[in-house]
Amino acid sequence: MVVEVEEGTVVSLKSSWRRFLQDHASRISELKYSLFLFRKNRLAVLGLGLILGVIAIALLAPYLAIDHPDLAVINGEIQQRWGIYAGQEFLPPSLGHPFGTDNFGVDWYSKVLYGAGVSLQVGLLVVIPASLLGSLLGLLAGFRGGIVEEIIMRIADIFLSIPSLILAIAITAVLGRSLVHVTYALIITWWPWYTRLVRGQVLTIKERQFVESAKSVGASPSRLMLRHIMPNSISPVIVQASMDFGYVILTAAGLGFLGLGAPPGTAEWGVMISEGINYLFQAPWMSAFPGLAIVLAVLGFNLIGDGLRDILDPRLRR
Amino acid sequence: MKLWEYVVRRLIALIPVIIGVTVIAFILWKAIPIDPAIAYLGPKARPDQIAAFHAQWHLDDPLPSQYFFYLGRLVTGDWGPSFVNHFPVIDNLAIFLPATMELTIFAMVFALPVGIYLGIVSAMKHDRWVDHVSRFIAIVGVAIPIYWLGIMLKIFFHENLAVIGLNVLPLDGRLESTLTPPPTVTGFYTVDSLLALNLTTFIDAIKHLLLPAFTLGFAQLAIILRMTRSGMLEVLGQDFIRTARAKGLSEKEVVFRHAFRNATNATLTVSGLTVGSAFAGDVYVETIYSWNGIGRYFLQAALHAGFTDLLAYLFIITIFYVSANLVIDILYAALDPQVRLGGS
Numbered sequence: 228m229v230v231e232v233e234e235g236t237v238v239s240l241k242s243s244w245r246r247f248l249q250d251h252a253s254r255i256s257e258l259k260y261s262l263f264l265f266r267k268n269r270l271a272v273l274g275l276g277l278i279l280g281v282i283a284i285a286l287l288a289p290y291l292a293i294d295h296p297d298l299a300v301i302n303g304e305i306q307q308r309w310g311i312y313a314g315q316e317f318l319p320p321s322l323g324h325p326f327g328t329d330n331f332g333v334d335w336y337s338k339v340l341y342g343a344g345v346s347l348q349v350g351l352l353v354v355i356p357a358s359l360l361g362s363l364l365g366l367l368a369g370f371r372g373g374i375v376e377e378i379i380m381r382i383a384d385i386f387l388s389i390p391s392l393i394l395a396i397a398i399t400a401v402l403g404r405s406l407v408h409v410t411y412a413l414i415i416t417w418w419p420w421y422t423r424l425v426r427g428q429v430l431t432i433k434e435r436q437f438v439e440s441a442k443s444v445g446a447s448p449s450r451l452m453l454r455h456i457m458p459n460s461i462s463p464v465i466v467q468a469s470m471d472f473g474y475v476i477l478t479a480a481g482l483g484f485l486g487l488g489a490p491p492g493t494a495e496w497g498v499m500i501s502e503g504i505n506y507l508f509q510a511p512w513m514s515a516f517p518g519l520a521i522v523l524a525v526l527g528f529n530l531i532g533d534g535l536r537d538i539l540d541p542r543l544r545r
Numbered sequence: 546m547k548l549w550e551y552v553v554r555r556l557i558a559l560i561p562v563i564i565g566v567t568v569i570a571f572i573l574w575k576a577i578p579i580d581p582a583i584a585y586l587g588p589k590a591r592p593d594q595i596a597a598f599h600a601q602w603h604l605d606d607p608l609p610s611q612y613f614f615y616l617g618r619l620v621t622g623d624w625g626p627s628f629v630n631h632f633p634v635i636d637n638l639a640i641f642l643p644a645t646m647e648l649t650i651f652a653m654v655f656a657l658p659v660g661i662y663l664g665i666v667s668a669m670k671h672d673r674w675v676d677h678v679s680r681f682i683a684i685v686g687v688a689i690p691i692y693w694l695g696i697m698l699k700i701f702f703h704e705n706l707a708v709i710g711l712n713v714l715p716l717d718g719r720l721e722s723t724l725t726p727p728p729t730v731t732g733f734y735t736v737d738s739l740l741a742l743n744l745t746t747f748i749d750a751i752k753h754l755l756l757p758a759f760t761l762g763f764a765q766l767a768i769i770l771r772m773t774r775s776g777m778l779e780v781l782g783q784d785f786i787r788t789a790r791a792k793g794l795s796e797k798e799v800v801f802r803h804a805f806r807n808a809t810n811a812t813l814t815v816s817g818l819t820v821g822s823a824f825a826g827d828v829y830v831e832t833i834y835s836w837n838g839i840g841r842y843f844l845q846a847a848l849h850a851g852f853t854d855l856l857a858y859l860f861i862i863t864i865f866y867v868s869a870n871l872v873i874d875i876l877y878a879a880l881d882p883q884v885r886l887g888g889s
Contacts (some may be wrong), residue, residue, distance in 0.1 A: 238648070270684075299758075381561060381562075382565070384562055385561075388565075388566060389566060389569070389823045390829065392822075393825055393859065394569075396828065397855055398573065400855060401573050404578075473688065477688075477690050481691075484690075485832065485844055485847075504696060507699060507700060508700065508703050508705050514688060514696045514697075518696070521690050522689050525688040526685065527683065529684065529687060530684070545676070
């Protein structure tokens, strides 16, 4: 695509880009150094590769899969319907069906591929809201102190005193079996971890000199909080969030496995493992492959989280 | 501050947390879209039965008075009838709780020492093959879903694979159906069978424990290993270790008396978390291995609108979880004089 612009605009764009580079030279070299550290961490690169693979599979599933589901709207939720193929039941893994087939003759490879998208979606829909909500509350608690802090932290403590899977099971049991309810339940169980983490960060950063000096030149409390404290307390949140991506996928699939998540027949890894349980010794591949997919996805996020922690840790940096 | 003072203070601080948990449980109970009377009595219940049920359990009172009614029953141990099997909930717990405790304790007894040992060895032999194997366990152990590990083990230990001679362990239940459970003293089949001097039952109970306990313990082992390893690596690089070595202490003394004592903090902290994840893991493991414990009971309750059971379980597990963490915090304070009791 050719865009016609006047000569002057191009020059000013170029020069402003140059000025941008000059202004942010130290940050850019810092970023380059981070990338260098990340590349040097072989496990982190492996993790990144795994996750890029999962994302690619999630996006390309309609092209890579052999069989495809019909979509139907049931009770306001989009649900998948996979076909029934008489005579194709319980075929072991082969070239035509790399992961075998299930009790309805559905190609298990296709279902595992479609499962990637479901898991990533749940991960996004839980980790982003939970980390935002939790971090904001933690920021508020650490910054304001006093009664606000007391109330927020006591509520967080209460949520943290129930093991998260167990609270999530109770919540989905009350709300009813559905993938949307799983995301609600996991947001409710996950936010307090971020609150605790960010509050701790804010408490230490608040005492640092640059905050003191910003305050002395008259920065408003909201500016202090958003421009000075928040950017400096964000790196552990990023590490935690990338780890949690994996754990949320693990737990959401667990709820599906227990019969509290996605409806039966959905291409969701946990549900697929539980469907395999009935034919464990006849068709072990039914449980094996979706589980392997979970392991790889969780492993990927864990390794990235580990790598990020090493990179962002100032003690290990130099 | 004295240690006992710290303990008392922590116990008092637990009270609002536990009250908070009862509030969450109560909100969940009230958020249920189904009429509990119908859930309990079945769809064919007559209107007068439903009304009687409502009156008996104060279901039509204003919310605060309902909450205090619920709290009162919780404190007095009247936890209502089970929605799953219509027995009193507290009797169900008495039956199912020991089974879960036996499984969980076995799993932790396996996971803690092995995890700590591997963590220490791994740090000592940094970047040697032991370290690589340990790190592999640490990385993969937390990524493998407990439910999948259990199922895979079941496949490998099934008769189908008798060729490789792995069909030696039972896959379901707590005892062979031909054996009668030992007379109940503790509710732990292993302990009770020993008390009854019944060696056959004891061996069978142990055999039944092995796979479930390994499945449950593996993830905890991985976490403990990882924390011990990183704690040890950090400590081993410090000056006082060099001093200890320089003054001619044996390597054993350096590692256990000097390094590990200073590295226990991380291990202890994470042990508290693993107790919580072990309770959660119980739900999966008991379901997969048909283990009659409270995890399985809780899942039945969750799947079949067993509300009283659900609330009771939530309460019990929270008590266990916070007490475990309290014990760990006390150990922490007792072991490390640097931890200033009571904080700022």
